[in-house]
Amino acid sequence: MAFVIVGNGPAGVVAAEALRKQVPGQEIVLIGDEDESPYSRMAIPYFLMGNIPDAGTHLRKTDDHYGSQNIRLVKGRVARVDTKAQRIRFDDGRDLAYERLLIATGCHPVRPPIPGMDLPGVHTCWTLADARAIAARAAKGSRVVQIGAGFIGCIIMEALSSRGVDLTVVEMGDRMVPRMMTEKAGTMIRHWVEAKGVHVHVNATVMTISEAGGALSVLLSSGDSLPADLVICAAGVRPNVAFLAGSGVEIGQGVRVNDRMQTNVPNIFAAGDVTEAVGFHSGTPELNAIQPAAADQARVAASNMAGADAHFQGALAINVLDTLGMISTSFGQWWGVEGGQGVELLNEAQHRYVSLQFKDDVMVGATCIGWTNHVGALRGLVQGRTKLGAWKDQLLVDPTQFVAAYVACGLKAA
Numbered sequence: 111m112a113f114v115i116v117g118n119g120p121a122g123v124v125a126a127e128a129l130r131k132q133v134p135g136q137e138i139v140l141i142g143d144e145d146e147s148p149y150s151r152m153a154i155p156y157f158l159m160g161n162i163p164d165a166g167t168h169l170r171k172t173d174d175h176y177g178s179q180n181i182r183l184v185k186g187r188v189a190r191v192d193t194k195a196q197r198i199r200f201d202d203g204r205d206l207a208y209e210r211l212l213i214a215t216g217c218h219p220v221r222p223p224i225p226g227m228d229l230p231g232v233h234t235c236w237t238l239a240d241a242r243a244i245a246a247r248a249a250k251g252s253r254v255v256q257i258g259a260g261f262i263g264c265i266i267m268e269a270l271s272s273r274g275v276d277l278t279v280v281e282m283g284d285r286m287v288p289r290m291m292t293e294k295a296g297t298m299i300r301h302w303v304e305a306k307g308v309h310v311h312v313n314a315t316v317m318t319i320s321e322a323g324g325a326l327s328v329l330l331s332s333g334d335s336l337p338a339d340l341v342i343c344a345a346g347v348r349p350n351v352a353f354l355a356g357s358g359v360e361i362g363q364g365v366r367v368n369d370r371m372q373t374n375v376p377n378i379f380a381a382g383d384v385t386e387a388v389g390f391h392s393g394t395p396e397l398n399a400i401q402p403a404a405a406d407q408a409r410v411a412a413s414n415m416a417g418a419d420a421h422f423q424g425a426l427a428i429n430v431l432d433t434l435g436m437i438s439t440s441f442g443q444w445w446g447v448e449g450g451q452g453v454e455l456l457n458e459a460q461h462r463y464v465s466l467q468f469k470d471d472v473m474v475g476a477t478c479i480g481w482t483n484h485v486g487a488l489r490g491l492v493q494g495r496t497k498l499g500a501w502k503d504q505l506l507v508d509p510t511q512f513v514a515a516y517v518a519c520g521l522k523a524a
Contacts, residue, residue: 112136112137112138112139112182112206112207112208112209113129113133113136113137113138113139113208113209113210113212113415114139114141114198114206114208114210114211114212115129115138115139115140115141115211115212115214116141116188116198116211116212116213116214116215117141117142117212117213117214117215117216117350117382117384118140118141118142118148118183118214119142119148119149119150119151119169119214119216119382119404120150120169120382120401120404120405120408121214121216121381121382121383121404121405121407121408122140122142122148122212122214122382122408123140123148123169123170124404124405124408124409124412125212125214125381125408125409125411125412125415126138126140126176126179126181126412127179127181128408128409128412128413129412129415129416130179130180130181132412132413132416132418133416136209137182138180138181138182139181139182139184139206139208140176140181140182140183140184141184141185141186141188142183142184142185143185143186143187143188144185144237144238144239145185146164146237146238147165147168147169147170148168148169148170148176148183149167149168149169149238150167150168150169150401151236151237152265152401153166153167154167154235154236154237154238154240154241154269155265155266155268155269156269157238157241157245158235158241158244158245158248158266158269158270158272158273159268159269159272159273160272160273164238167238184206186200186201186202186204187200187201187202187353188200188201188215188353189201189353190353190354190355190356190357191211191353191354191357191359191378192357193357193358193359193375193378195207196208196209196211196377198211208377209377210377210378210379210415211377211378211379212378212379212380212381212408212411212412212415213354213359213365213373213378213379213380213381213384213385214380214381214382214384214408215349215350215351215353215382215384216349216350216382216383216384217347217348217349217350217383217384217399218236218347218348218350219234219235219236219343219344219345219346219347220343220345220346220347220348221234221343221345222257222316222343222345224316224317224318224319225317225318225319225320226318226319226320226321226326227319227343229319229320229321229326229341230321231247231321231326231338231339231340231341232319232326232341232342232343233340233341233342233343234342234343234344235262235266235342235344236347244340244342247339247340248270248273248275248340249273249275250273250274250275251274251275251276252275252276252339252340253275253276253278253336253337253338253339253340254270254275254276254277254278254338254339254340254341254342255278255279255280255326255328255336255338255340255341255342256270256277256278256279256280256341256342256344257280257316257341257342257343257344257345258279258280258281258343258344258345258346259279259280259281259283259286259287259300259310259312259344260281260287260288260289260290260344260346261287261289261290261429261431262344262346262347263279263281263344264286264287264299264431264433265431266342266344267279267303267308267433267434268432268433268434270342271306271307271308271434275340277307277308277309278308278309278310278311278336278338279303279308279309279310279311280311280314280315280316280328280330280336281310281311281312281313281314282313282314282315283296283312283313284296284312284313285297285299285300285312286299286300286303286310286312286433287299287431287433287438290429290431290438290440290444291438291440291444291477292444292445292454292465292477294454294456294463294465295438295440295463295465295477295479298456298458298461298463298479299433299436299438299479300312301458302433302434302436302461303433303434303436306434306435308434311330311332311334314330314331314332314334315330315331316328316329316330316331317329317330317331319341325337325338325339326338326339326340326341328341347383347399349363349364349365349383349384349385349397350384351364351365351384357375358374358375359373359374359375359378360373360374362386362395363386363397364380364383364384364385364386364397365380365384365385365386366385366386366395367379367380367381367385367386367387367395368388369387369388369421369422369423369424370410370411370414370419370420370421370422371385371387371407371410371411371414371422372414379411379414379415380411381404381407381408381410381411382404382407382408383397383399383404385397385407387403387407387422387424387425388422388424388425389424389425390423390424390425390426390427390442390493391424391426391442391443391447391474392443393424396425398425398426398427400425400427400428400429402428403425403426403428406422406423407422407425410422426441426442426492426493427440427441427442427443427444428441428489429441430485436461436479436480437479437480437482438477438478438479439476439477439478439479439481439485439488440475440476440477440478441475441476441477441488441489441492441493442467442473442474442475442476442492442493443467443474443475444465444467444475444476444477445467445475446467446474446475447467447469447474447475449469450467450468450469450470450474451467451468451506452465452466452467452468453465453466453505453506453507453509454466454477454509455509455510460480461479461480462479462480462481463477463478463479463480464476464477464478464479464481464509464510464512465477465478465509466505466506466509466512468498468502468505468506471497471498471499471501471502472495472496472497472498473488473491473492473496473498473502473505473512474492475492476488476489476491476492476512484512484513487512487513487515487516487517488512488516490516490520491512491515491516491519496516496519496520497519498515498519499519501515501518501519
């Protein structure tokens with residue numbers, strides 16, 4: 111029987127390689143459902159920009175990488191998991207036995223129930239196939255409407271802007287990147303991209319998409335009608351868990367795991383964006399779809415599948431975004447905590463912003479724009495659960511002193 115990994119994105123590949131080091135004689139099977147070598151979705155915008163070819167998105171660059179490690183690649187879509195028999199069944203009727211199973215199936219893009227979402231020229235931007243279809247339509251001067259201005263949406267926006275399209279972004283929230291940025295920071299990003307020529311509608315939803323004479327028309331809740339040659343839906347993602355129905359694996363928003371990345375079913379583990387893992391600060395299960403956490407979870411899961419006793423320290427939200435040249439970051443519980451304190455400072459003329467959030471004398475979250483040389487200090491304070499003492503009061507007066515606080519408290523701890 112084999113160590114089987116369902117999902118060949120970053121978490122699946124990291125887990126397979128980590129397992130190979132720890133179980134050199136065991137069979138390892140890595141399953142993916144696309145006609146592609148394992149690749150990184152985060153590289154797709156660079157493909158759209160024309161900076162890399164298809165192969166540049168591949169997670170490992172040599173053709174014989176997986177074969178040389180005796181990792182067997184299998185193409186297929188898993189339809190169900192029989193936990194009693196310890197077998198997975200594919201949608202084409204094949205099945206495969208497992209000794210230990212890792213669920214690393216990631217997420218899928220949300221397609222809102224908007225009339226016209228299935229029209230030609232309306233795409234998500236999640237797979238290489240999506241990217242190829244978008245590249246074929248997104249010529250210079252093309253009218254493009256993008257639904258969603260979240261983290262993924264802003265990355266896609268960057269790629270589209272580089273192609274010289276006439277771009278309009280529609281966001282249902284009151285600001286850009288609402289799940290990553292405070293109101294002032296998200297609004298600051300909006301003003302920045304509008305100055306770069308991107309049209310932005312906030313507090314707006316798409317009601318319908320229609321087609322006439324080969325052209326698309328996007329009707330907004332505001333009553334505006336936007337002509338388009340291409341519509342891209344970047345309205346968020348959801349964990350891929352449908353195939354686990356009836357398996358007995360506990361599902362919340364994603365696959366529930368403990369700090370060893372174990373599910374509630376013996377011999378089944380999960381890692382990456384599909385999981386609801388313990389939060390770094392909250393200590394409760396939460397979704398946290400970021401690649402560094404996925405890789406950490408994959409290594410922990412692989413170690414425990416091989417019989418070790420490794421523990422995941424909790425998923426810390428770490429977001430770094432380049433939006434048409436404006437670098438923004440947020441860490442931890444950037445929105446603040448009940449009963450905590452916070453401070454923010456905005457200088458839009460100089461494109462600078464910082465927000466710090468505290469629980470007692472520990473910084474639990476931070477947001478910043480324009481401090482690219484110093485964000486490591488913010489991350490260090492948040493991730494280190496550093497007790498700031500008197501420095502907290504100083505930061506409430508002048509939040510720009512976070513580097514001095516990091517140095518002082520770091521030296522004290524040493």
